[in-house]
Amino acid sequence: MSKNKVVTEDHKHVLGLQLPTDPRWVNLAEISLQDILTDHAYCEQKATTSCITLIQAYPNRTELVNALSPVVTEEWGHFRLVLAELHKRGLQLGEQRRDDYVNGLLAFQKKGVGSKEDRMMEKLLTCALIEARSCERFRLLSLYIDDEQLRDFYYKFMVAEAGHYRMFIDLAKRYSGEQKTLERWKEYLEYEAELISSLEVRGDRMH
Secondary structure, X not given: OOHHHHHHHHHHHHHOOOOOOOOHHHHHHOOOHHHHHHHHHHHHHHHHHHHHHHHHHOOOOHHHHHHHHHHHHHHHHHHHHHHHHHHHOOOOOOOOOOOHHHHHHHHHOOOOOXXXXXXXXXXXXXXXXXXXXXXXXXXXXXXXXXXXXXXXXXXXXXXXXXXXXXXXXXXXXXXXXXXXXXXXXXXXXXXXXXXXXXXXXOOOOOO
16 A cells, blocks of 8 residues: 555545645655744644633633643643754744634634534634644654654654544534534535645645
8 A cells, every 4th residue: 555545544534634735745844844843833832822712712611621721731832842842953943924724714714603602613623623634744744754753753743633633523512513513524624625725835834
């Protein structure tokens, strides 16, 4: 079985993603480790902020608060791990760049319509999709990047993101119902595939 086939099957059966990452991405990411590590660090920072924002918006949703509280700590810990990796390599955290992928997902959210639970579902599914794509990218780095130490580094991140992806979907099901959540999730997956295909393949971006 070819590497590309393995990657494709992993996407569709485990993460549900409809379009695998262009295989050139890992090679491009290796060109400047400072750029990809910098972007990764900011992704972890934004994941922390997203969880805090959800807790602030829905403080009376006990299961959500209890599920996301430890993730805040974990994601910030991930930011610190990436920062330490940069410093270990004599690299500096660079400037944050515009995230066209996340902005594209945010544009797809239904805003100002439906119940409060429906609007919460939109945010949770956006988070789930970001985590799923991050998990897929971490897997590629853990398998194919030339730097052996970074392969181990990204394997650990891959495992963590896989758990987060499921957690966000389960929370959406808990508050909005399984059928509604899965129907909207299918729409997100289809849209995300179109979004990925429209974006330039860049090695200085995690997404």
